[in-house]
Every structure is written in C-alpha cells, then in structure tokens.
Amino acid sequence: MTKLHLELTGVEMAFDTPKGSFIALDNINLKIKKGEFVSLIGHSGCGKSTVLNIVAGLLQATKGGCILDGHEINSPGPERAVVFQNHALMPWLTVYENVELAVQQVFRKTMEKQERQDWIQHNLELVNMAHAANKRPGEISGGMAQRVGIARALAMKPSVLLMDEPFGALDALTRAQLQDSLMDIQQDLNNTVIMITHDVDEAVLLSDRIIMMTNGPAAAVGEDLYIDLQRPRNRVALANDPTYVRYRQEVLKFLYEKQRKLESIAPRRANKAAEASTERNTGITARF
Ligand SMILES: Nc1ncnc2c1ncn2[C@@H]1O[C@H](COP(=O)(O)OP(=O)(O)OP(=O)(O)O)[C@@H](O)[C@H]1O
Numbered sequence: 169m170t171k172l173h174l175e176l177t178g179v180e181m182a183f184d185t186p187k188g189s190f191i192a193l194d195n196i197n198l199k200i201k202k203g204e205f206v207s208l209i210g211h212s213g214c215g216k217s218t219v220l221n222i223v224a225g226l227l228q229a230t231k232g233g234c235i236l237d238g239h240e241i242n243s244p245g246p247e248r249a250v251v252f253q254n255h256a257l258m259p260w261l262t263v264y265e266n267v268e269l270a271v272q273q274v275f276r277k278t279m280e281k282q283e284r285q286d287w288i289q290h291n292l293e294l295v296n297m298a299h300a301a302n303k304r305p306g307e308i309s310g311g312m313a314q315r316v317g318i319a320r321a322l323a324m325k326p327s328v329l330l331m332d333e334p335f336g337a338l339d340a341l342t343r344a345q346l347q348d349s350l351m352d353i354q355q356d357l358n359n360t361v362i363m364i365t366h367d368v369d370e371a372v373l374l375s376d377r378i379i380m381m382t383n384g385p386a387a388a389v390g391e392d393l394y395i396d397l398q399r400p401r402n403r404v405a406l407a408n409d410p411t412y413v414r415y416r417q418e419v420l421k422f423l424y425e426k427q428r429k430l431e432s433i434a435p436r437r438a439n440k441a442a443e444a445s446t447e448r449n450t451g452i453t454a455r456f
C-alpha cells in the first residue's frame with residue numbers, strides 16, 4: 169500500500185445552469201495510494217458525487233484533472249467500477265444478467281463460461297441475492313437492487329471501486345454484513361476504494377482515510393483524517409476503543425463545528441446560480 173496511483177489535481181467543476189455558471193468544486197487536490205480505503209464525507213449537496221463521477225470518468229473537470237496509474241481519466245473504464253447512489257441496474261435484465269453483463273465485459277477472454285457462471289453466483293451469494301437471480305429490478309426492493317449493484321461492481325474485480333452511499337438503503341444487519349464482506353474483499357484484492365457515506369461510524373470502521381469536504385458551492389477538502397486502526401477490524405471490539413471513539417468525535421466535530429467556522433472564514437465564490445441550486449441537509453444525527 170505504498171504506490172501512489174490516483175491523483176486529483178486542482179479539480180474545479182463548474183456546471184452550466186440557466187442562471188449562469190455554478191461552481192460545485194473548487195481546487196480539489198487528493199493523492200490516493202494503491203489499496204487505500206478512502207471515505208468522502210460532507211453535507212448533502214457539497215459535491216461528493218461530483219468528485220466520484222470525475223474519478224469514474226462520467227464528468228470532465230472544468231479545471232485540473234485526474235490521473236490513474238499515469239493515465240489521465242477522461243472516460244469510464246472497467247478498472248473503475250461504480251456503485252451508484254440510485255443503484256442504476258438495467259431494468260430489462262434479470263439480477264443474474266445484470267451481473268453477467270459486467271462479468272462478460274471484463275472476463276470474456278480470460279474466464280471459461282463455467283468459471284464465469286460460478287463467479288456470478290459467488291458474487292450474488294456474497295450479497296445474499298442468489299435467491300432472486302431471475303427477478304428483474306422492478307420486482308425487487310431498493311435495498312436489494314443496491315446489493316445487486318454492489319455484486320456487479322465487485323464481480324468486475326476493479327482496481328478502483330467507487331461507491332456512492334452503497335449501504336444507505338439497507339437495514340442495519342445487512343449493512344453490517346456487507347461492510348464486513350467489503351473489508352475482507354478489499355484486504356484480499358488490495359483494491360482502492362473511494363466510498364461516499366453519511367454514516368460516521370461506517371466511515372471510521374472501514375476507512376484508512378476520511379476526506380471531509382467543506383460545504384458547497386466551491387467545495388474543497390476541509391480535513392484529511394488518517395484512521396490508524398489495525399486490520400482486521402471488529403465493530404464490537406472497536407465500539408469502546410478510545411482511539412476509535414476519538415476518530416469518531418473528530419469527524420463529528422468537523423461536521424458540526426469546524427465546518428461552520430470554515431464557512432464563515434472562507435469567502436465563497438458564490439453566485440446567484442449557486443445559491444439557487446444548493447440544497448442543504450441540516451438534520452443532525454450520527455447519520456447526517
Ligand atoms: N448537472 C448538474 N448541473 C447543475 N448543478 C449540478 C449538477 N450536478 C450537481 N450539481 C450541483 O452540484 C452540487 C454538488 O452535487 P453532488 O450531487 O455532487 O452533491 P453530494 O455531495 O453528492 O450530495 P448528496 O449527499 O445529497 O448526494 C449541488 O449543489 C448540485 O445541485
């Protein structure tokens with residue numbers, strides 16, 4: 169986990185809106201090492217999905233850019249699998265076929281047919297969705313569809329896994345199981361993960377690093393917190409671990425205190441369009 173492989177430099181993202189240019193991100197700089205598990209955390213509308221979409225190659229930064237293993241990212245690629253915030257499955261394909269499509273794309277030439285079938289089955293089992301393999305997205309719940317999205321992404325064995333609130337729609341037990349699976353898989357494959365979450369405990373439990381973003385418009389990296397907790401991590405054992413508790417408090421402090429100070433210090437490049445299009449979530453809980 170030493171090689172630098174993903175780098176965002178001076179990333180600005182300005183969207184054209186009917187009221188003019190809206191600067192969502194301003195000068196985002198991030199250096200991420202191979203195998204690092206990075207969480208992005210910040211208030212609703214600050215620009216987390218926009219950062220993820222730039223790394224996915226779905227959006228092109230208006231200034232600066234993103235380099236992966238020496239190559240500039242300007243389009244999507246199978247080495248960067250995305251679990252979308254709104255699960256985004258193909259509605260006309262079954263659960264199995266949705267995963268199959270991704271597996272075909274990546275492993276058509278390197279895996280035999282039987283091997284591919286076993287691999288699809290394995291990934292569906294991992295997210296407890298094998299029983300619904302023949303259902304279509306319209307016939308399953310949002311949480312189930314989210315799990316299929318996770319299976320599809322993992323089945324691609326991506327070098328970079330991009331996850332936009334992957335566990336948000338799941339019940340507590342399923343979420344805990346999938347978080348544990350994700351930690352195991354990531355340890356095995358040493359893939360780089362960038363995960364957006366609104367859950368402070370999830371961020372501390374899973375991450376090597378938590379990037380806390382300032383509120384938009386013109387959002388930037390407010391704080392970069394390294395989580396120095398040994399792996400494998402056990403949620404029950406960590407619950408009362410003083411280091412874990414301290415990290416958790418640091419994140420909460422940023423979100424509810426420092427964030428406000430940063431907002432009042434930093435003059436924002438706000439404009440009318442920005443004010444009109446920024447939406448804030450002010451609910452204060454451990455999931456914020
Ligand atoms: N295509 C677009 N055109 C105009 N504005 C956009 C566009 N996409 C995003 N924005 C704006 O950019 C800002 C950041 O949006 P983004 O979706 O990245 O936020 P987020 O941090 O992921 O929020 P959430 O936690 O609610 O998912 C928001 O103010 C949003 O309104």
Ligand SMILES: [Mg+2]
Nearest residue numbers: 216217253332
């Ligand atoms: Mg988002």
